Amino acid sequence: MASRDVVLGIFFLSHTVVGALGNSSLLLHFLVLDFTRCRVRPTDLILKHLIVANLLSLLCKGVPQSMAAFNLKFYLGDFECKLLFYLHRVGRGVSIVTTCLLSVFQTITIRPSESWWEELKVKAPRYIGSSMYLSWVLNLLINIIILMYITGKRNNTTMTNLKDFGYCFSVRHNTVTDSLHAALLTFPDGVCVGLMLWANSSVVLILYRHKQRMQPILKTSCPRSSPESRATKTILLLVSTFVFFYTLSCIFQVCLSVVYNPNWFLVNMAAIVSGCFPVVSPFLLMSRDSRSCFVWIHNRKSP
Numbered sequence: 001m002a003s004r005d006v007v008l009g010i011f012f013l014s015h016t017v018v019g020a021l022g023n024s025s026l027l028l029h030f031l032v033l034d035f036t037r038c039r040v041r042p043t044d045l046i047l048k049h050l051i052v053a054n055l056l057s058l059l060c061k062g063v064p065q066s067m068a069a070f071n072l073k074f075y076l077g078d079f080e081c082k083l084l085f086y087l088h089r090v091g092r093g094v095s096i097v098t099t100c101l102l103s104v105f106q107t108i109t110i111r112p113s114e115s116w117w118e119e120l121k122v123k124a125p126r127y128i129g130s131s132m133y134l135s136w137v138l139n140l141l142i143n144i145i146i147l148m149y150i151t152g153k154r155n156n157t158t159m160t161n162l163k164d165f166g167y168c169f170s171v172r173h174n175t176v177t178d179s180l181h182a183a184l185l186t187f188p189d190g191v192c193v194g195l196m197l198w199a200n201s202s203v204v205l206i207l208y209r210h211k212q213r214m215q216p217i218l219k220t221s222c223p224r225s226s227p228e229s230r231a232t233k234t235i236l237l238l239v240s241t242f243v244f245f246y247t248l249s250c251i252f253q254v255c256l257s258v259v260y261n262p263n264w265f266l267v268n269m270a271a272i273v274s275g276c277f278p279v280v281s282p283f284l285l286m287s288r289d290s291r292s293c294f295v296w297i298h299n300r301k302s303p
Contacts, residue, residue: 008268009069015272016062019279020055026282027051042125043102047285049132050098054278056091060084065271068166077152081168085150086143088274092249093139093188095278099242100192101131103199110203145184163256165267172260182257186250193243200239238284245277 030048033040064076064084076084108124149170151162162169252270256262 005069005071009066012062012066012069012271015275015279016058016066019058019062019275019282022279022282022286023051023054023058026286027055029286042128043105045128046098046102046105046132049135050095050102051282053091053094053098054281057088057095058091058275058278060088060091061271062275064167065268069268076168081152082147082150085168086146089143089146089185090136090139092274093143094135096189096192096246097135097139098132099281100196100199101128101135103196103203103239107199107202110206142188143185145181149181163262170256179258182254185257186254189246189250193246196239197243241280241284242277245273245280248273249277 027048030044030051033044061084105124105128108120111121151169151171163172249270252266252273255266256270259266
């Protein structure tokens with residue numbers, strides 16, 4: 001086994017393990033919050049769906065990719081290959097939709113109290129659950145098209161008609177069909193990224209204006225950075241991380257769909273980039289959540 005494959009296998013394995021542990025720990029954190037009724041927020045439901053989608057995307061891509069990199073002798077048939085790629089695409093799609101919904105909900109919450117926005121603030125939490133389930137249904141339907149392309153190695157199909165992904169194959173079609181396929185799969189991602197950029201730009205602008213109004217008071221009362229400034233930096237960090245990784249992922253996915261014979265570097269870089277945000281996001285979210293149930297339990301036991 002080439003040293004290049006060993007390094008790649010170790011990277012995929014560690015990448016998957018770290019991401020799975022991070023997302024599982026964050027999911028356990030939210031389950032504990034539910035069990036202890038410790039300051040549950042409306043956005044917690046969105047984050048739970050995001051964690052499940054991240055785990056689905058990581059495990060369906062990371063585990064077989066690690067085994068393929070280590071050159072382990074395992075064979076996947078048509079059903080297994082279609083299922084793995086389908087679930088990975090569904091998890092990836094739900095991940096981007098939930099992040100978009102989280103950004104839009106934050107924008108609605110932080111908007112100034114005007115007549116229309118005030119009414120929307122009251123109604124928005126009621127539709128979080130239905131919106132999340134709708135995102136799962138839509139992604140389950142949209143990604144059915146992937147079943148037409150992914151296959152195991154079949155005896156009646158020549159290798160010249162297949163793109164090798166290491167453990168499964170994609171059937172080549174003509175350039176027009178592959179381009180339409182790439183456009184269909186990336187269009188929802190582009191819409192979600194656009195909505196999220198708009199939402200978070202609005203939040204940053206609102207926080208900036210509020211900071212400007214409060215500037216005279218902050219200068220005389222508190223020399224440290226204001227809460228608005230810290231919140232703005234957090235939002236910018238989350239948005240830039242999300243947009244960076246998912247833009248790269250979309251570029252690689254389009255290249256894989258359009259390129260007739262993708263090489264080793266393109267196939268593996270697409271797999272690495274697709275798992276970056278699911279790995280990083282739980283640690284970013286944990287750094288933002290300052291809730292501690294131990295404080296709540298202590299206060300409950302106190303007379």
